[in-house]
Amino acid sequence: MIDxxxxxxxxxxxxxxxxxxxxxxxxFAVVMLSGVFSLxxxxxxxxxxxxxxxxxxxxxxxxxxxxxxxxxxxxxxxVEKRARHTAxxxxxxxxxxxxxxxxxxxDMPAFGxxxxxxxxxxxxEYLARTPVxxxxxxxxxxILGSYRGFDTLxxxxxxxxxxxxxxxxxxxxxRRREDEEEDQA
Amino acid sequence: MxxxxxxxxxxxxxxxxxxxxxxLYVQFHGDFSPGGxxxxxxxxxxxxxxxxxxxxxxxxKRVFPEWLVHKLLALGVLIYAGTGIYSMFMGYDFLDYDAxxxxxxxxxxxxxxxxxxxxxxxxxxxVMVAIYYxxxxxxxxxxxxxx
Numbered sequence: 001m002i003d004x005x006x007x008x009x010x011x012x013x014x015x016x017x018x019x020x021x022x023x024x025x026x027x028f029a030v031v032m033l034s035g036v037f038s039l040x041x042x043x044x045x046x047x048x049x050x051x052x053x054x055x056x057x058x059x060x061x062x063x064x065x066x067x068x069x070x071x072x073x074x075x076x077x078x079v080e081k082r083a084r085h086t087a088x089x090x091x092x093x094x095x096x097x098x099x100x101x102x103x104x105x106x107d108m109p110a111f112g113x114x115x116x117x118x119x120x121x122x123x124x125e126y127l128a129r130t131p132v133x134x135x136x137x138x139x140x141x142x143i144l145g146s147y148r149g150f151d152t153l154x155x156x157x158x159x160x161x162x163x164x165x166x167x168x169x170x171x172x173x174x175r176r177r178e179d180e181e182e183d184q185a
Numbered sequence: 186m187x188x189x190x191x192x193x194x195x196x197x198x199x200x201x202x203x204x205x206x207x208x209l210y211v212q213f214h215g216d217f218s219p220g221g222x223x224x225x226x227x228x229x230x231x232x233x234x235x236x237x238x239x240x241x242x243x244x245x246k247r248v249f250p251e252w253l254v255h256k257l258l259a260l261g262v263l264i265y266a267g268t269g270i271y272s273m274f275m276g277y278d279f280l281d282y283d284a285x286x287x288x289x290x291x292x293x294x295x296x297x298x299x300x301x302x303x304x305x306x307x308x309x310x311x312v313m314v315a316i317y318y319x320x321x322x323x324x325x326x327x328x329x330x331x332x
Contacts, residue, residue, distance in 0.1 A: 055219050059224050059227040063227065064313055074325040075320065136217065140219075141215050145297070152305065153266060166319050167255070
């Protein structure tokens, strides 16, 4: 009961935040509201008992990306560019996509269904073997680090590649501009 | 030197140490509680970013120089992959942490998780701080009043 009330309140606050983001054209406020959006999603993950995901969402979504978006605004413009065409076609596309997604969820198992494929396939195996093989209380860490260590190595490599990409795009240009200034001087 | 934002500067000085401590807790307590290398790396980076926002890019680069950030970026992935290479040399599969303590496999698993989570944390800290430096290092195109 209390879970249902919490979920309804959090989801309606998510929708209100999303609508406010769409209505606004002052980008500073939009960035702040997207931080609020991330924090609300983190709370939703907590009510779903996915604390590791909630942790990441709060740290990355509400923390780092807010700072990075603000830095981006500082490099560009603080006000949204006015759209020159009508919003009718995008609106229809969004409605069709949303309807398709809702149609897709009709086949999904009910929330908390013990016979859902996610809970009957390899999940119980991992939960049963973690205390024997790894002996750490947090099964998420055991699965990510040990059973799926190769995937996590790939993720670390992806984060590394993303960092290198941003460095190449932003720092490289700055150095080139400094070189040009030196050439002119 | 800037002398405005007194409250922000005092609060930041108190907060930075606490944030670093919390990041280390999330990093090395990840086996027992929510969190791990990725979250800890982000929180650690936030400590440097908040310092940079309040005290300026020049000061944070004196604490955590750019060349060091760029080295850490690669070092983390090397620590992670190196653990896998080590276990291969010990005759086990790639990333099989039993190799770290063949007599007691669960102890080896604990060590392996700690080491690879540390590698992930180092890389994520490096990447987040490097991205922040890259963005903040460019001259802003709008003035303070335009926000």
